[in-house]
Amino acid sequence: MKLIKKRTGIFVAAILVLSVGLLSLSRDEQNFQIAKNLDIYYTLFRELNLFYVDEVEPAELVETSINKMLESLDPYTTYIPEDEIEDFRFQTTGEYAGIGALIGQRDKKVLITEPYEGFPAQKAGVKAGDIILEVSGKLTEGLNSSDVSNLLKGPAKKPLTLKVERPGVKKPMTFELVREKIQIDPVPYYGMLDNETGYIRLSNFTMDCSENVKKALLELKEKNQIKALVLDLRSNPGGLLIEAVKITNFFVNKGAEIVSTKGKVKQGDQTYYATETPIDTLMPLAILVNSGSASASEILAGAIQDLDRGIVVGARTFGKGLVQTTRDLSYNAKLKVTTAKYYIPSGRCIQALDYTHRNEDGSVGQIPDSLVTQYSTKNGRLVYDGGGIIPDLKIESEYLSTLAYKLASDFVIFDYATQFVCENEKIASPEEFRITDEMYSGFVAFVKEKGFSYQSRTEEQLKELLETAKRERYYDANKSKFDLLAEELKHDVSQDLQTFSEDIKELLTDEIVSRYYHQKGAIKAAIKDDKGIERAVSLLKNNTEYAAIFTKGNVVKD
Numbered sequence: 001m002k003l004i005k006k007r008t009g010i011f012v013a014a015i016l017v018l019s020v021g022l023l024s025l026s027r028d029e030q031n032f033q034i035a036k037n038l039d040i041y042y043t044l045f046r047e048l049n050l051f052y053v054d055e056v057e058p059a060e061l062v063e064t065s066i067n068k069m070l071e072s073l074d075p076y077t078t079y080i081p082e083d084e085i086e087d088f089r090f091q092t093t094g095e096y097a098g099i100g101a102l103i104g105q106r107d108k109k110v111l112i113t114e115p116y117e118g119f120p121a122q123k124a125g126v127k128a129g130d131i132i133l134e135v136s137g138k139l140t141e142g143l144n145s146s147d148v149s150n151l152l153k154g155p156a157k158k159p160l161t162l163k164v165e166r167p168g169v170k171k172p173m174t175f176e177l178v179r180e181k182i183q184i185d186p187v188p189y190y191g192m193l194d195n196e197t198g199y200i201r202l203s204n205f206t207m208d209c210s211e212n213v214k215k216a217l218l219e220l221k222e223k224n225q226i227k228a229l230v231l232d233l234r235s236n237p238g239g240l241l242i243e244a245v246k247i248t249n250f251f252v253n254k255g256a257e258i259v260s261t262k263g264k265v266k267q268g269d270q271t272y273y274a275t276e277t278p279i280d281t282l283m284p285l286a287i288l289v290n291s292g293s294a295s296a297s298e299i300l301a302g303a304i305q306d307l308d309r310g311i312v313v314g315a316r317t318f319g320k321g322l323v324q325t326t327r328d329l330s331y332n333a334k335l336k337v338t339t340a341k342y343y344i345p346s347g348r349c350i351q352a353l354d355y356t357h358r359n360e361d362g363s364v365g366q367i368p369d370s371l372v373t374q375y376s377t378k379n380g381r382l383v384y385d386g387g388g389i390i391p392d393l394k395i396e397s398e399y400l401s402t403l404a405y406k407l408a409s410d411f412v413i414f415d416y417a418t419q420f421v422c423e424n425e426k427i428a429s430p431e432e433f434r435i436t437d438e439m440y441s442g443f444v445a446f447v448k449e450k451g452f453s454y455q456s457r458t459e460e461q462l463k464e465l466l467e468t469a470k471r472e473r474y475y476d477a478n479k480s481k482f483d484l485l486a487e488e489l490k491h492d493v494s495q496d497l498q499t500f501s502e503d504i505k506e507l508l509t510d511e512i513v514s515r516y517y518h519q520k521g522a523i524k525a526a527i528k529d530d531k532g533i534e535r536a537v538s539l540l541k542n543n544t545e546y547a548a549i550f551t552k553g554n555v556v557k558d
Helices: 002-019 026-050 058-071 082-093 120-124 145-152 209-224 241-249 296-306 402-409 410-423 437-449 457-471 474-489 491-499 501-527 530-542 543-548
Strands: 076-080 093-097 102-105 107-116 131-135 159-165 173-178 180-183 189-192 198-200 228-234 259-261 270-273 285-289 310-312 322-328 334-343 375-378 380-383
Touching: 026 058, 026 375, 076 082, 082 270, 082 334, 093 437, 107 120, 107 131, 107 501, 120 310, 180 457, 189 209, 189 501, 198 530, 209 228, 209 241, 209 402, 228 530, 241 270, 241 296, 241 491, 259 296, 285 296, 285 530, 310 530, 402 410, 402 501, 410 437, 410 501, 437 491, 437 501, 457 474, 474 501, 491 501, 530 543
Parallel strands: 198 228, 228 285, 285 310
Antiparallel strands: 076 334, 093 180, 102 107, 131 159, 159 173, 189 198, 259 270, 259 334, 322 334, 375 380
């Protein structure tokens, strides 16, 4: 009986998805195709469950089949089982009940990677680097980070005991905590970049984030009389459409069209306008974006660009212009299904033409001119579709060296920061803190002591080349050449630590400053060497250069 119940919920999801592809058929043929395919699925599943040589997990098999079916449509239509509903709610609201800390897993141990400022873990004295041994008496040995996360979450105001092992401390430490509703601030930092230019970092578009942006903007205007603003949407994955509309409204006149949605079911089509009196329609404005800026971030940046209200600075955005609607399924499961596309004021759709083949970093790949369509902004500038928002001022994305990436992903930088905190009670302010030569020498010694090693991407690809050459029988005849190439490309960790020191110092600064001043401090420390911010501020201060960007006939294109 239990299996039949599970199947019932699955059939509802299957009917919804199958029906999308059948709307073009006649009603009778639709019904026949749905009934036929569901009957095939049911009989196949029954036979598999009865006769497969090993025991199968019915729920696991069905969930796999659902996920594979939805993957064939687009990356954003997803099935959300009941046990993942809380995580889904957190993504849309930014709120959950817990201790307020990020956790991670290294080897078989789960540890605190960042306690959020002002929440139970941080207030109780829990620190990054603490290894979680027990949660309310339950041992964490053998559990993964997801399991431990579930133990830490629970009803608000309910107490829990956290037992940890702290590096540098001989005995385990125990903390008594009370879970709170954790509302992650979508505006982790705002402040002044100089005497005239304000800065607001928006990390995601969760519920009511527009109120946080409004508060920051009004405070900057009242206390500092700002003359220009940088709104940072880099690596902001998006979220709620209506919040993007509200924030855009702060800068554009009432009645302006901001975005529209169009789908197969025309009753759901909608156009969103600025409905409130704006805060400021004249102040020079720069929107910072990169390849990680998606969805609602692209709506905001795209609307500002199309209405010629401000400039977009950075790298081409992600290209996620599909609207998802959440539908309830049986047994508290949900289906997040794509129902429409976003169109910004010029008429462009921001969805990437090809969302299955992207660059390695996730960004939109090269799009042939024959596939893109030309549109015009309010002032008559030429803009193009094809995927994402193309910035008015392009700044090449800087990529970390393989060494820096490996030092971070292998927790070497994290562990050094943990040791650094044990040895240093305090550091300079985020704006003044620097990794000195002495500090960096200490880090180099730490890396050597750990016996760290890595293989560069070049070496990995050479290894693949050698294997291919051996299979194709070219290797023996060219062995000396391959050996010479391998020797030339062979890296030395000690040398690489000096060659890529700037990359590594940047990561060290971020990790160490966050231990003393949390996320807000880390952002402050990063701002001082941020080329994107530096270029945006320079442009905002040059009235002639800024105004020239909006000249009719200008072309915004890769």
